[in-house]
Amino acid sequence: MSQQEARRLVREGLDAFGVGDQRRAVECWRRALELAPGDPEARDYLDAAATAGISEALEAGPGQGPALTAETLLREARGMLREEDPEAAFELLLLAGQLAPGELEVESYLDMVRCQLLKQYRDRVGDPRARIRVAAAPDKISRFQLAADAGFLLSQIDGTTNIGDLVSLAGMDAFQAYRIIDRLIKAQLVEVVA
């Protein structure tokens, strides 16, 4: 139940963010994280809000800090790229995309960063012919409050399917699939079989 409420709050936060109400957005994500402490989406959005200086501006009170727009987020994202942190840039661009859906400059940067990140994920995950298997007990997995797509991909990991086939059969694009696998490996929920 709390997980469902957390999901709802994450969506509500995105909606609020989309209409420029950053205060309500951050509140929603914070409440979502209180309800589901491991929720990766709520954490990502809060991290991105912190990187963009939204959280601090809100703490400072109304009228403090720069007005947050897709342009300011894009500028921040470029800054992250200069600092060679494409993950942070990606999170900021996702938020910018929420503020200005379909804005072609934001979408272009999103795709360029996706390509850069995909290369990194592939390098980290390794040989696509290698098999992958679940490496954590169900109770540990459930603590992570996985998003629906991550849960689906995890359910497809049977220890015999190789990474390349898993990505092809996931029904999502390669970037999404590799991003999830990379995160699952980092969280030690799955492991690549040598």
Add this chain to the structure above:
Amino acid sequence: MSDSAPQSLLSFLDVPIVVGDPDGVVAFMNPTAAERFVGAGQSAVGWPLARLFDGGVREAVLQAVARACSRGSSVRFRVRHDGRGYQATASPITSSDTRVGVVILFQESISGDERFLTLFREMREPLEEAATALDQLLEQTGGRRARRFRALVEDAMRGLSRVQKWSDELSGLVSGDARPSERPRLDPARVIREAAAAVQEEYDDAQVALEILASGQLPEAKGDAELLGTLLVRLLRSRLASAPASAQITLSARSVGRDGKHAVVICVVDVPEGEIGSADESKAQDLRLVGNLLSELDAELRTIADPLVGRTTAIRLAAATPTR
């Protein structure tokens, strides 16, 4: 109102009107219709509709009546009888959702329209001949040396296909047989797969990797698949021309938006050789490249170049309303 009232009103019209019952039997025809189709002072009431006309006119009338009854809406068609051309409309007559007959109005057509239609018919044959010739030419350009010619032939075939399409549409509009304009829609995932397949061999020869990033569940988008395919093939070839060996070019498609306002964004991402240049320069180059395709496609295109991450040409298409 008595039964005779509408009949007497219709009798004063100088336009032939024929009413058929659900069994396809003439239930009423006004004097103008009787004079033109049967003979002055005679009546065809009680005749099957099939007996009223001969040859092509009979076929056109019966087809239109059948279509009007099955669709439940009016059907426009053209016939020529006794040296006169008619723009006819067959409309179903319904009562409490039950079809009780059909009324056919024969409006004498303007000669200019007929001239247009004759011209469209004249155009169709040479267009088909050109398409056949290009097909044969394409078969002769299978070798690697002829790749450039094959690309030109493929461009010509796409262009011809568009001419045929718009010619048919214009012909439908003039003949009045066009259904309410339905905006074309396309499956973005399929279009990008086909565009990638069209250039794959060229990429292989140049040892440049072409990757597709698209989920299998993209919404349909507004626009013409042929046009978008042409645009993407041109973009991919243009990108290949500036790609260093062992480079990778990515063709992606994503669904974006919220609150019922959705779009599909298609991107071609690459890291070109040498200076990436400013976004404005590459934007101008791409706009020249795709010519007037964009305006026909009703899409928006933008190229962004950044030395930190590369270059992207992004095309935004409005998502089509889901069909029921």
